[in-house]
Amino acid sequence: MKDAWSADEVRKAEEPLIAAGEPLMARAAYALAQAVLREVAARPVGGHPTRRRAVRPSGVRLRGSLGSDGLPGTARVRPGRSAGTRGDVRGARALLLVGPGNNGGDTLFAGVHLARRGMTVTAVLASSRVHDEGLAAFEAAGGHVVKLADARVPSVVQSARMSDVLLDGLVGVGARGALRPPAGGLVRALADAREAAGERWPYTVAVDIPSGIGVDDGVVGGPVLPADRTVTFGALKPGLLLPPAALIAGEIELVDVGFPTPSGSDQWASAAQRVALGRHSMGSTDIGSGRVQRMEPGDVAALWPTPGARDHKYTRGVVGVIAGTSTYPGAAVLATSGAVRAGAGMVRYLGPEAVGTRVLLARPEVVVAGGRVQAWVLGPGVTPFDPEEGPDADGQARRIFGALAAVTGVLSEDVTGGKMPAVIDAGALTMLEHRLPAWAVLTPHAGELAELLQGLGHEVDRADVEARPLHWVRTAHQATGATVLLKGAITVVAGPGAAYAQADAPAWTATAGAGDVLAGILGTLLAGRSAEVVQDETLAARLAAAAVLVHGRAAARASAGGPVAALEIAHAVPAVLAELLSD
Numbered sequence: 001m002k003d004a005w006s007a008d009e010v011r012k013a014e015e016p017l018i019a020a021g022e023p024l025m026a027r028a029a030y031a032l033a034q035a036v037l038r039e040v041a042a043r044p045v046g047g048h049p050t051r052r053r054a055v056r057p058s059g060v061r062l063r064g065s066l067g068s069d070g071l072p073g074t075a076r077v078r079p080g081r082s083a084g085t086r087g088d089v090r091g092a093r094a095l096l097l098v099g100p101g102n103n104g105g106d107t108l109f110a111g112v113h114l115a116r117r118g119m120t121v122t123a124v125l126a127s128s129r130v131h132d133e134g135l136a137a138f139e140a141a142g143g144h145v146v147k148l149a150d151a152r153v154p155s156v157v158q159s160a161r162m163s164d165v166l167l168d169g170l171v172g173v174g175a176r177g178a179l180r181p182p183a184g185g186l187v188r189a190l191a192d193a194r195e196a197a198g199e200r201w202p203y204t205v206a207v208d209i210p211s212g213i214g215v216d217d218g219v220v221g222g223p224v225l226p227a228d229r230t231v232t233f234g235a236l237k238p239g240l241l242l243p244p245a246a247l248i249a250g251e252i253e254l255v256d257v258g259f260p261t262p263s264g265s266d267q268w269a270s271a272a273q274r275v276a277l278g279r280h281s282m283g284s285t286d287i288g289s290g291r292v293q294r295m296e297p298g299d300v301a302a303l304w305p306t307p308g309a310r311d312h313k314y315t316r317g318v319v320g321v322i323a324g325t326s327t328y329p330g331a332a333v334l335a336t337s338g339a340v341r342a343g344a345g346m347v348r349y350l351g352p353e354a355v356g357t358r359v360l361l362a363r364p365e366v367v368v369a370g371g372r373v374q375a376w377v378l379g380p381g382v383t384p385f386d387p388e389e390g391p392d393a394d395g396q397a398r399r400i401f402g403a404l405a406a407v408t409g410v411l412s413e414d415v416t417g418g419k420m421p422a423v424i425d426a427g428a429l430t431m432l433e434h435r436l437p438a439w440a441v442l443t444p445h446a447g448e449l450a451e452l453l454q455g456l457g458h459e460v461d462r463a464d465v466e467a468r469p470l471h472w473v474r475t476a477h478q479a480t481g482a483t484v485l486l487k488g489a490i491t492v493v494a495g496p497g498a499a500y501a502q503a504d505a506p507a508w509t510a511t512a513g514a515g516d517v518l519a520g521i522l523g524t525l526l527a528g529r530s531a532e533v534v535q536d537e538t539l540a541a542r543l544a545a546a547a548v549l550v551h552g553r554a555a556a557r558a559s560a561g562g563p564v565a566a567l568e569i570a571h572a573v574p575a576v577l578a579e580l581l582s583d
């Protein structure tokens with residue numbers, strides 16, 4: 001499991017270490033410098049290993065000479081190393097963006113290592129005050145210093161363009177909100193230049209985080225310079241796992257600076273507190289707090305129910321699927337295929353006869369009849385419920401309302417029954433009338449989540465959900481009681497006391513029907529551990545994250561780098577599971 005710590009948790013962890021005299025900054029700076037040196041040394045002379053520059057002018061290098069604005073003379077000094085071989089970093093150029101705090105300190109000390117190795121290093125100080133010792137050491141090592149206040153932003157941008165590597169050390173975990181001027185203006189100009197430059201941009205390394213992202217929530221509320229690599233210290237930060245920030249953080253390198261291993265989850269138990277369903281019922285103080293995790297293959301293997309010699313189809317779990325209509329029959333095929341391929345003991349299908357026939361043609365092992373079920377998959381391919389339109393022609397809404405009663409165990413005013421986990425997708429998301437238990441997993445995409453939240457009294461649209469996914473997923477979890485899984489390039493899951501951000505699927509997975517397959521896979525997982533899921537309110541979120549990982553890996557396998565059809569994702573699931581379970 002990858003565990004991301006909030007900025008507060010990082011501070012709490014570092015305090016005793018700093019008090020004990022542990023050289024955290026020295027460790028961070030050394031590791032940062034090593035990451036830069038590795039990259040620069042791997043570059044063929046005159047080009048980036050993966051983003052080779054199209055034109056690399058040769059010319060006279062006046063190493064270290066400065067122009068009138070204090071920046072390396074861009075007219076006189078040509079980019080790249082004019083001499084040396086692969087592995088030799090001498091003469092390579094680094095531009096450091098240095099902010100006022102310890103993030104800038106890390107960057108200056110890293111600059112010391114780079115300068116000592118013969119690189120030409122220039123620090124642009126974005127603030128009037130910077131880390132004193134770092135600055136003194138940097139100057140002593142021969143680093144050049146430019147104050148942003150004395151330089152023009154276009155000259156800094158030009159200097160960046162001519163560098164081999166760019167270090168973003170403006171703010172780290174001490175950041176509050178979007179980047180303010182002048183750092184914000186500089187980063188906006190650099191981000192624009194990077195966009196325009198395409199491949200011809202220096203390798204960009206974010207120090208601890210890309211400056212300007214929300215450390216705890218991954219929000220990108222202002223200018224941020226996308227990084228090729230983020231070298232982060234002590235622990236991952238939620239913003240490095242969560243969209244949209246995670247999509248611009250590049251490769252993440254975690255540096256051990258001596259933090260203790262992650263403690264238990266007791267400290268954030270408050271996030272598990274649930275409040276009554278209602279328009280203004282959310283405890284907003286809980287939102288945004290807590291740890292974010294990313295499940296890894298080993299975690300999934302430990303969670304996946306595997307059959308033993310004494311198991312039979314009922315002990316392994318029966319999934320009931322209510323999906324598809326005569327207009328959208330394919331969703332029924334995809335959801336049942338996902339469930340079958342994920343290893344359900346049995347899959348039942350309930351729906352219009354014509355759709356059931358199609359399901360049987362694709363998957364003869366599906367039982368098209370009612371009966372015992374241990375988890376439901378409700379809603380793929382079912383149209384949103386509109387009470388004014390009267391009873392639905394296919395009867396799917398009626399069936400789903402019935403199944404939803406079994407999920408909560410409240411069958412009627414005076415009759416209660418067994419409680420059952422469920423995946424609630426697509427059309428079924430419009431049929432929620434009561435507060436739900438955590439073993440009900442809602443699986444909306446961003447547009448559906450926005451509509452659900454609007455129904456709960458929030459003014460939010462799809463773009464808002466995409467801009468602050470963790471916030472809105474947590475809000476929906478707290479408002480409905482259900483575990484919420486927001487589908488996307490990075491899928492975010494929130495349940496009692498926990499949040500997961502899974503980035504397992506290739507971009508090709510964004511294709512019609514992929515979500516129906518996911519619903520089926522998750523249905524099988526919930527059915528396989530049905531009794532435990534209703535006992536342990538944290539289990540549904542873990543199983544949801546596990547299903548996302550398996551689905552994403554199956555999509556990657558089916559895609560093999562090219563387009564993928566949803567049904568092929570389902571077909572790839574057994575091989576993915578076999579691999580995960582054998583490791």
Ligand SMILES: NC(=O)C1=CN([C@@H]2O[C@H](COP(=O)(O)OP(=O)(O)OC[C@H]3O[C@@H](n4cnc5c(N)ncnc54)[C@H](O)[C@@H]3O)[C@@H](O)[C@H]2O)[C@@H](O)CC1
Pocket residue numbers: 010011014024025026028099100101102103104105106170171172173174175176177178179180181183207208209233234257
């Ligand atoms: N946690 C760890 O183990 C370690 C942390 N270290 C570094 O220390 C950093 C944290 O240092 P600090 O607490 O000094 O904080 P930062 O360096 O992250 O920045 C705080 C400073 O930035 C300014 N600032 C905050 N928000 C801003 C905004 N939106 N726009 C412009 N300026 C803004 C503040 O005025 C403050 O002066 C970490 O990110 C990391 O780089 C390392 O030195 C060593 C190890």
Ligand SMILES: [K+]
Pocket residue numbers: 103168169170171172206207208209210211
């Ligand atoms: K930074």
